[in-house]
Amino acid sequence: MKHFLIFCATLSVMILLSCESQEPEPSDPMVFKFDSLVSESYEIYFSSNPSTTITAYASGSDLSYHWSTTAGDIFGSGKQVTYTSNPACCGGYQIIQCIVQDKSNQYDVKEVEIYVDF
């Protein structure tokens, strides 16, 4: 009887621990994370596709998106912008940088490189 009780108690503890560990991690959309920076195209040619759309994929609360480039022009704002560049003055490889920041001032930086030509 004593052994049986010990066995039941051990089994109960194991079951309880087992159930706890099987619970899924709570997904928190408020947790800051800058997943990726993606361009529709990584080569733009003035004669055929002179611009490209760049999107920042990030999660967190009250995100702000800050955009800059080594050369060229960025239109729009927020998580998605359009990039173009005058190949006459600013061709070759240009870097577009995006800084995503949340309300608690956590931030992350990502860059894409776009080739610009006629």
Next chain:
Amino acid sequence: MLIFEKYRMKIWIILFISLVSSGKVSAQCCSPGNPVGGTANLSIVPKQVLRMNTYFRYGYADTYFEGSSKSDFLFVENASYNFLGTILTYGLLDKLNVEVELGYYFNLTQNYDINATKYTLEGFGLRDGVISLKYNFYKNAPKELEFTAGLGTRIPFRKNPQTVNNVELPIDVQSSNMAYGIVAQTFLYKGFIANGLHLFLLNRYENTFENTQEYRYGQALYTSLFVSKALTTHWSLIIQVRDEWREPDQRFDQSVPSSGGNTLFVAPQLNYNVLQQWNISVLADIPVFRYYEGIQLSPKYAFSIQLSREFDFLKKINSANDVF
């Protein structure tokens, strides 16, 4: 001598108005340029005299040039700016002046048409200030000959690029060069009072240092020749021929293609003097020749209107003493 003295004030008024309205319209890849109203080499004012020159300027560009020929290249559909500037010159000594140049862009706008989609980028804000000392090295009133030179520094009011909605604006619509620099000027005057003619030769050299973006504007040299003729007691006509040369810019220590070149302007100007105190002037800036490295958007025209006056503090003090 007396004739020179009689016309002296008018000469300076005409001169500084001309200079104030002269505008630098540098061609870069996408910009109509930056007005330098009045920057150039004004001569000096007497001790304890303050000269104020305020001007408004509008500039427009919509055509690309390759070398000296029009190009069918189209990136920026058109570009324009509205600028308000002022130049304050004060006589520290009879031959030594201090001069401050300040200005504000209400807008620096570029309109794009890319694959039939319209975009606009617009910057605004303070232009870099310039503070200079000017010294009158030579003055011979009977011969109607004068030479003045000045040296100053460019002071940026901004060290980082302007952003709008958290997006950094391109360099062509930034109101500031974001860098310190050196400005040197010379001024040569020769009068022919018997014929009612005045000639002015002005040179201005600018060397801007590298900014925080590792961008450096090319050295620039502006040479202007002015001929002025008094039409009536109040009206004067001035014709200015101005050459603007600029070496290519540098980004990350490499020459920027499609930057630098030469533009020749003709600028007719009409001036009206009110009560021998105020001067109102209008000016048009018309490019007549260009040669650019690569393909660049070229200035098409610019208009300026300006108001100027001198304030003699020494005279006021003397007048006050006379009262008591």
